[in-house]
Each structure stands twice: as structure tokens, then as C-alpha cells.
Amino acid sequence: MFSQLKRLGADSLLYAFMNVGTKLIAFALFPFYTHYFPDPAEMGVLGLIDRNFNLLTFLVIFGTDSALAFYYFEYKDKETREKYVRSVMTFRLTIVLILLLVFFAGGDWLSTLLFNSTKYTFLFYIAFGTLFLDTIISLVLTILRYEFKTKRVVLTTVAKMLLTAIFSMLIIAFIWTSLEGVLIGRLISVAIIMLVIIKPVSVYIRPLFDWEILKKILIYATPLVPASLAFYVISNANIFLLNEYSTKINVGIYESATKFATFITLLTTGIQLAWRPFSMSMKDKESSPKLFSSFYAIILLAGCFGVLTLATIMPFVVLMLSENYQSAYAYVAPISIATFLNFYYLIVSTGIFYSKQTKHVSIAFGIAAIISIVLGIVVIPMYDIWGAVIAYVVPYCVALFLVFRKSQKLYYVPFSGFKMAWTIFWLIAATVSIVYIQVKDLNSWLIAGVWIGFIVLILLIRMDKYFVKRK
Incomplete structure (x- = not known):
């Protein structure tokens, strides 16, 4: 028992460090944002956009995280595991693209519904770019987590949050003091992380439409x-x-x-x-x-x-x-x-x-x-x-x-x-x-x-x- 407890405890400690690090960075960013955005309404707009994209993230994942966890450990050979990961990646990115097409048709309506104005529609497009890249990164990090490469997951996640803070602050302070600056800072940070983990990304991002695998995943996930x-x-x-x-x-x-x-x-x-x-x-x-x-x-x-x-x-x-x-x-x-x-x-x-x-x-x-x-x-x-x-x-x-x-x-x-x-x-x-x-x-x-x-x-x-x- 104690050896298993030690393993779970060690991984949990590293993930706790990751959580503490990302939250401290987020807390440090808040006073900076309030300095450059003295009107609380602007932070409210950012909050509403984040809440809506949290909901979209649910739709993109569609329960496939739990399904992949089951089947990844169900099969021991590398080739079969890779097929399951690629199938999940293909499914998630397809959902992102469908949501983006829907937004192209009704983006102005959504912006008006939330903010009584269409001037915030562009913010959603930037957020969709981040969602697309983050969908890829999050799945790759999930696989690294399943392989117990905890240190790499922790360092990558903290680095992403730190880069978000740095680029958001630089853009807001010197280039574009607006909510667009905040979201573009996020987009740049996830793009850099994509380059850092490009090796596993290049393996799993190749589309795979295996209907038998997808059917099993969706039966578990739906x-x-x-x-x-x-x-x-x-x-x-x-x-x-x-x-x-x-x-x-x-x-x-x-x-x-x-x-x-x-x-x-x-x-x-x-x-x-x-x-x-x-x-x-x-x-x-x-x-x-x-x-x-x-x-x-x-x-x-x-x-x-x-x-x-x-x-x-x-x-x-x-x-x-x-x-x-x-x-x-x-x-x-x-x-x-x-x-x-x-x-x-x-x-x-x-x-x-x-x-x-x-x-x-x-x-x-x-x-x-x-x-x-x-x-x-x-x-x-x-x-x-x-x-x-x-x-x-x-x-x-x-x-x-x-x-x-x-x-x-x-x-x-x-x-x-x-x-x-x-x-x-x-x-x-x-x-x-x-x-x-x-x-x-x-x-x-x-x-x-x-x-x-x-x-x-x-x-x-x-x-x-x-x-x-x-x-």
C-alpha cells in the first residue's frame, strides 16, 4: 500500500505545485488588469466570454477524456493506444470547427445578446483561435499524464500560464490596451507551447476517422x-x-x-x-x-x-x-x-x-x-x-x-x-x-x-x- 501511496502522493504533490503556480500567476495578473481596465464593465465582458468558452470546452471534450482514460489503459500496445488518441483528437477538432462555423453565422447575434452590441464579436474569434490550439495541447498533456510524465506536464502547464501573463502584460502596456490585447496574449502563449511540444503533437494531430474506435469512445463518453x-x-x-x-x-x-x-x-x-x-x-x-x-x-x-x-x-x-x-x-x-x-x-x-x-x-x-x-x-x-x-x-x-x-x-x-x-x-x-x-x-x-x-x-x-x- 505504501509504495502505491508514495506514487500517488508524489504525483499529487507535483500537480498541486502546478495548481499553486498557475493560481499565483492568475492572482498577480488581476491587479494589473484592474489598473489598465478601471471600468469593471470591461472585466465583466472578459468574464462572460470566459464563461461561455468554458461551456464550449465541455462540448468539445464531450466526455472523451474519461473514455480515453479507460481505453488507453485497456490496451497495452502503442499502436492501438495511438489510434484512440488520434481518434479523440480528430473528434474534438471537428467539434471546434463546427462551433466556429456556427459562430460565423450567429456571432453578431450572440454578442448583441450578451453585451447589447456587436463590437465584441471580434473577441470571440480570437478566443476561438485559443480554443483550437488549447484543444490540441490539453489532449497531448493528458497523454503525458497517463504515461506518468508528471514533471513535463507540470512544467508545460506553468510555462503556458506564465507566458500568458507576460504577453498579455506586454501587449496591454505597450501595444494594445484593450480586451483584444488580453486575448491575443493568450493566443500567442498557446502557440508557443504548441511549438515546445511539437513532437507528440505531430504524432497525434494526424486525422484518423476510425468509426469502430469512435463508436466505442462515444458510447462510453456520451x-x-x-x-x-x-x-x-x-x-x-x-x-x-x-x-x-x-x-x-x-x-x-x-x-x-x-x-x-x-x-x-x-x-x-x-x-x-x-x-x-x-x-x-x-x-x-x-x-x-x-x-x-x-x-x-x-x-x-x-x-x-x-x-x-x-x-x-x-x-x-x-x-x-x-x-x-x-x-x-x-x-x-x-x-x-x-x-x-x-x-x-x-x-x-x-x-x-x-x-x-x-x-x-x-x-x-x-x-x-x-x-x-x-x-x-x-x-x-x-x-x-x-x-x-x-x-x-x-x-x-x-x-x-x-x-x-x-x-x-x-x-x-x-x-x-x-x-x-x-x-x-x-x-x-x-x-x-x-x-x-x-x-x-x-x-x-x-x-x-x-x-x-x-x-x-x-x-x-x-x-x-x-x-x-x-x-
Whole structure:
């Protein structure tokens, strides 16, 4: 177990370094952008473009990342693996080109719909160029990740983000102080990265229309597409409903809290990137179920302590900001619970991906998306920002347990669903308790009591048993 844990831990640490590096670069860019774009409306335009292209990225990937992960480890010979990668690459680039043709026909309409003006249409064309190149790069990096070339993946990803920052700043400061400058900086950076990894790109970019392979990929992948759309609904419905039922100030506070809540991804992203190739490589080993149960417990507890740490320190982080944003600290940790659960379902869904029953992920998150909308309509008018938080956390809890229950039926891992539910319930209770205490008295010793109480409750159900070496 410990050798496998060491491998997963080493890869996770490198991916965590990558995540920290890219986020630090992004945070450093933000003050620069606000200096050259003092009108918040311009940053709003950039944000809306990014949100729309995030949705397009879902459509381009179309669940093929999970399908490729399965078949890449299903076959051992290099030639067959290469065919699968080339087929996925051909499929994704075809989708990008179709979307671009659609935009040629309706670009002005979309720009008018979003911004009441056609002057932003050109921004979408630049973004499409970046999407095209990034589609190629991301798939190549995925294969390098499957081959456990972690250092190369990390260095390439950080380099891409760093180049984006450098070229965006140079263009904005000296050539073109506009949103076009930001997007052109991104386009130049991905073009340079393409040249850096040109060897694997030249292998995988050759078109391959193998209908048998494509059919197998799409049968595996298509059921995951509704899940991606459901993720988008869950992540955005509460914001739109908060904007409908509350004020723009509260929307801004919630958005600020959401940005801080992404700190939890510094813990989860590395594990997430390492987990899929690791778990797939363990698929046929007899010892895997017991090994996975230990990982399930370790990752769950690490996430819980990460959330509680965030809840404890966040007031001292957020209170350093402008007074208008200080109230956001109360919502950061509760929102981060949803962020963690969105990651944790990938860990406990091993059976679904092993058995290729990926439709169950879409079903679970489809139900969660409906709950998100209905719950938001009910609770946001009553509880304002807290209503938005509730409409964000509850759907992820539901989706997680639906996915876990089905996964256990398909590939049993000796990990208790009751213990998982118990832990998450008391995590939510402890997080809310810490926030409540902080609102009353920021330096109260009762916060330490909440920590101790949570640890006692975890020991009560003997989560430690998952870490004992079993024969």
C-alpha cells in the first residue's frame, strides 16, 4: 500500500505545485488588469466570454477524456493506444470547427445578446483561435499524464500560464490596451507551447476517422455529456437566481467568496489529476478494493481538515480587503464544501468508470441540477446569500451519494457509506458553527472546541481503521 501511496502522493504533490503556480500567476495578473481596465464593465465582458468558452470546452471534450482514460489503459500496445488518441483528437477538432462555423453565422447575434452590441464579436474569434490550439495541447498533456510524465506536464502547464501573463502584460502596456490585447496574449502563449511540444503533437494531430474506435469512445463518453451540462447548471444557477431575487452588491459578495473558496482546489487538483491514471492502472489488481478504501478515507479527511482550516483562517485573509468585501468571509468555507464534493465524487466513482456505466454520473448530476434550480427558487428569496450557498452545497451532497451508491454496486470497495455521510454531515455542522462563532466573536476559544468535537466524532466511528494495514 505504501509504495502505491508514495506514487500517488508524489504525483499529487507535483500537480498541486502546478495548481499553486498557475493560481499565483492568475492572482498577480488581476491587479494589473484592474489598473489598465478601471471600468469593471470591461472585466465583466472578459468574464462572460470566459464563461461561455468554458461551456464550449465541455462540448468539445464531450466526455472523451474519461473514455480515453479507460481505453488507453485497456490496451497495452502503442499502436492501438495511438489510434484512440488520434481518434479523440480528430473528434474534438471537428467539434471546434463546427462551433466556429456556427459562430460565423450567429456571432453578431450572440454578442448583441450578451453585451447589447456587436463590437465584441471580434473577441470571440480570437478566443476561438485559443480554443483550437488549447484543444490540441490539453489532449497531448493528458497523454503525458497517463504515461506518468508528471514533471513535463507540470512544467508545460506553468510555462503556458506564465507566458500568458507576460504577453498579455506586454501587449496591454505597450501595444494594445484593450480586451483584444488580453486575448491575443493568450493566443500567442498557446502557440508557443504548441511549438515546445511539437513532437507528440505531430504524432497525434494526424486525422484518423476510425468509426469502430469512435463508436466505442462515444458510447462510453456520451452519457457523461449531460453531467457536464449539469455541472454548469449547478455552478451558475444560484448566481443567476441571486441576481434575480437579491441585489448586485450581494451578487458581488457571493462572487468574491467563490473566488476565495477555490483555495480548496490547491489541495484537490493535484490529487484529481493524478487519480484517474493511477486508479485505471490499478483496475485489474486483486488488492485494489482495500487499497482504494484507504484512499477514500485519507482524501475525505484531508478535504475536511482543509475546509475547516479555511473556515478558521479566512476572516484574517478577507478582512485585509476593502470594507465592502469583508462580509464575504462567512461564505467562503461553506462554498468550499461544494467545491470539495465536486472533486470527491471522482474519487468514489471508481466502479462506474471501470464498468463503463457512465450514464449514472449524468443521471446523478441531472437530478442534482434540478434540485439546484428548485432549491434556489425556494431558499434564495428567504435567505439571500445563505440561500445561494444552500442551493450550491445540497445538490453536490445528493449527487455524491447517488454516484457512490451506484459505484459500490458495480465495483465494491470496502468503504462505509454511513461513515462517509457521518463525516460530511459533521463537516457541514462544524463549518457553520465556526462561521457563527466568528460572527459573534472572531477570537473565541470555542472555535478550538469545534475542532476537537469534530475530531472526536470522526474517531467515534473509527475512520482510523482504514489506515491500519490489513492482511
